[in-house]
Amino acid sequence: MINIIFAFLIFPVKQASTSMVPDFPENSISFVTPLNVMVNRGDVVLLKNKVIDPKNVFEKIWHNISIFFTAQQYDSYANKDYPDTNNQIRRVVGLPGDEIYMTDYVLYIKPQGEKHFLTEFELSKKAYNLTFVTPPVGWNGSVGVKGSFEPITLGSDEYFVLGDNRIAVSDSRLWGSVSRKDIKGKILLKYFPFNSIKFY
Numbered sequence: 001m002i003n004i005i006f007a008f009l010i011f012p013v014k015q016a017s018t019s020m021v022p023d024f025p026e027n028s029i030s031f032v033t034p035l036n037v038m039v040n041r042g043d044v045v046l047l048k049n050k051v052i053d054p055k056n057v058f059e060k061i062w063h064n065i066s067i068f069f070t071a072q073q074y075d076s077y078a079n080k081d082y083p084d085t086n087n088q089i090r091r092v093v094g095l096p097g098d099e100i101y102m103t104d105y106v107l108y109i110k111p112q113g114e115k116h117f118l119t120e121f122e123l124s125k126k127a128y129n130l131t132f133v134t135p136p137v138g139w140n141g142s143v144g145v146k147g148s149f150e151p152i153t154l155g156s157d158e159y160f161v162l163g164d165n166r167i168a169v170s171d172s173r174l175w176g177s178v179s180r181k182d183i184k185g186k187i188l189l190k191y192f193p194f195n196s197i198k199f200y
Contacts, residue, residue, distance in 0.1 A: 009033065010188065013046055013089065019169040020044070020089055022129050029192040030089070030200075032185040039159065039180065042124035043092045044187040044200055047161065047178060087184060090171055091128065093120045094160025101151040102173075105132040105166040126200070132166040146173045159183070 015028045024030070024044070032046045039045065094100045097112030107120040121127075132147070145167070154160060158177035163169030172178065187200045 009035065011185075013087065013187075015089055017169075019163040019165050019171075020091070021131050021165050023164055023198075024089060024190060025193070025196075027192075028190055028196075030187045030190040033188050034185040037186050039092055039095075039183060039186065040125070041092060041095055041120075042126035042128065044089060045092055045161065046184045046187070047088045047090055048182050048184045049087050088170075089187065090161035090163055092159050093124075093162050094154050094158075094172075094177070096154055096156050096158055098160070099151055099153045100160055102146065102149050104134075105130070105147045107160075107162065128164060130164050130166055145169065145171070149173070 010031050010033050012029050013032050015024045015026060015030070018026050030044075093107050094109060095111070099110040099112075099117075101108050101117070108117040109120060109123055110117045111123065147166070154177055157179045159180070159182075160172045160177050162171045162173070189200065190196065190198045
């Protein structure tokens, strides 16, 4: 019964990297719901892993059994040698129809039908913190993730997701926007460490 609840209603996810610091430190644990909930700007979501579907029916069966009996803590598709194949926690900053651009690691957004750009903080109903460092003088901007990019417009099923650690992370700046079906669930509660419990 517990496994059914964890698989279909709510399940824990461990943040295994520094990609979402400071709000989600490395080794923090959160509860995620996979229910079909509306995705809003500022939400922290769990993305599906970025691997090709298995080639045979036995791999699919083994995958489904493994995630069911381990409360989705073991994923036979994920490859530890390639971090981008694991489930990732990221923040939704761009919604379908938005026009967006980035300057010095801060995203500027013009929602569909609006006339002016505002920062991601002005548009989000949820407060959050970012980690970034000003690159040294002479830094080659083509190295690592981009801190700035020209305006782009998101399609009807495109969400732009970023890590809160804007320097050391792979996110939509590297692999593009994600669709709604790529979003596996939404963070409800960060419950570990116990001194920083927070609802989302």
